[in-house]
Amino acid sequence: MKIPQLAGTVLIGMASLGVFISCTSDAKKTNGQKKTVTANGDTVVTEEPEVGTVREAVDTAKYNALLVKLANGDTTGNWPVKNQPTPLAGAILPFKRVVVYYGNLHSKKMGALGEYAPKEMWSRLNAEIKNWEKADPSTPVQAGVHYIASVASGTPGKDGKYINRMGDKQIDSVLKIAKMHNAIVFLDIQVGLSTIKAELPRLEKYLQMPHVHLGIDPEFSMKDGSKPGKKIGTYDAADINYCSEYLANLVKKYNLPPKIFTIHRFTRKMVTNYKNIKLRPEVQVVMHMDGWGEPELKKGTYRHFIFPEPVQFTGFKLFYKNDLKKAPNRLMTPEELLKLKPQPIYIQYQ
Structure with a gap:
């Protein structure tokens, strides 16, 4: 798979340095909210429950009923x-x-x-949501x-890790x-040639926010030292458990x-030893079907690599361009995806 080249002088500098762009921010709390002055001078306000905040407990019966619904008749x-x-x-x-x-x-x-520019992007995404x-x-x-x-980058950068880290x-x-x-x-x-243990802590100040979540991509975890894009990488259950424990600790520490x-x-092989993946009340794990192609190929990928190795929840990616390359040259519809067993609860459009 070819590694896309990122445009812009900022990223060219990042690729050569192989480090974060460091930007200062000023954070203040007001009435249960966190106001952060970002690097470009904007103020981002996020809800930040104080320690001791009480949320309504999950209705266990409803939760279990919805899990059965997602199973979609699987026997x-x-x-x-x-x-x-x-x-x-x-x-x-x-x-x-x-x-x-x-x-x-x-x-x-x-x-x-x-x-797309943000307004057009939202117009398009909202149309998908309505569907x-x-x-x-x-x-x-x-x-x-x-x-x-x-x-993941096609060039090693100063640190030799083949990674561009966004500032x-x-x-x-x-x-x-x-x-x-x-x-x-x-x-x-x-992560390229870096490791998840080295990269995840860099995002901690964002993951402390209640509305910010995490994704990891085994395709570009090159544990054998291969250049990203030359072959498909991998994560083990131990890597996934490291991430979920890290997130769980943030949830407990910041009452998220x-x-x-x-x-x-x-x-x-992208995920090994799936049976050893540990589930936690603080983290909801989604195994996300990320393959592209025509509908029958995508359904086959889901059936062979997601369905038989259950972890917790499932996701499904739709590619606006790559999924249209072969007949019938169209995206799968929500109605088609809802026929899958289990039904995906996380949908991603690329």
């Missing part, structure tokens, strides 16, 4: 996942379906989030933006775009609602 015993913990209060899944646009603000080739609300009126939709905060200014811009429509935010990490944690997948 194999795989779904719903057995013996999973009830999430903490404030959980989004499975009470809402998350529908997001994915990409990077510096590349029109990496997804719809970077391809989902029509197809499944019983499940409210939570809008989101899924931003690639660390991008605070770029991530702050994404928070501002999300705020336009009360959306949640996912920050996605492609549960974090959603997405893991991209379209081959078996």
Whole structure:
């Protein structure tokens, strides 16, 4: 897979330095809100419950009933996942379906989030949301933006890790775009030749925010030292457990609602030892089908690599360009995706 080239002088500098762009910010609390003055002078306001904040507990019976609904009549015993913990209060899944646009603000080739100006992007995403609300009126939709905060690179950079790390200014811009429509935010990490243990802590100040969640992409986790894009990378359950424990600790420390944690997948070897993945009340894990192609190929990928290795929840990606390359040259519809077993509760458009 070819690694997209990111445009812009800022990222050219980042690629050569291989480090974060460091931007200062000034944060203040007012009436349960956190006001952060971003690198470009904008003020981002996020809800920040104080320690001791009480949220309404999850209705366990309703939660379990919705899990059965998502299983969509599966009779194999795989779904719903057995013996999973009830999430903490404030959980989004499975009470809402998350529908997001994915990409990077510096590349029109990496997804719809970077391809369109914010107002047009929101017009397009809201149209997709309406399609989902029509197809499944019983499940409210939570809008989101899924931003690639660390991008695997085709060049090694100064640190030799083949990674472009987005600076605070770029991530702050994404928070501002999300705020336009009360959306949640996912920050996605492609580690290249670095490691998830080295890269995840860099995003902690954002993951402390209640509406910011995490994604990781095994495709670009090159544990054997290969150049990103030359072969498909991998994560083990131990890597996934490190991330979920990290998120769980943030949830407990800052009294946050549960974090959603997405893991991209379209081959078996991208995620190893799935049975060892630990579920926690503080984190909701989504195994996200990330393969592109015609509808039958995508359904086959989901059936072979997502369905038989149940973790907790599932997601499904739709590619506006790559999915149209072969007949029947169209995207799958919400109605088609709702026929899958299990039904995906996280939908991503690229």
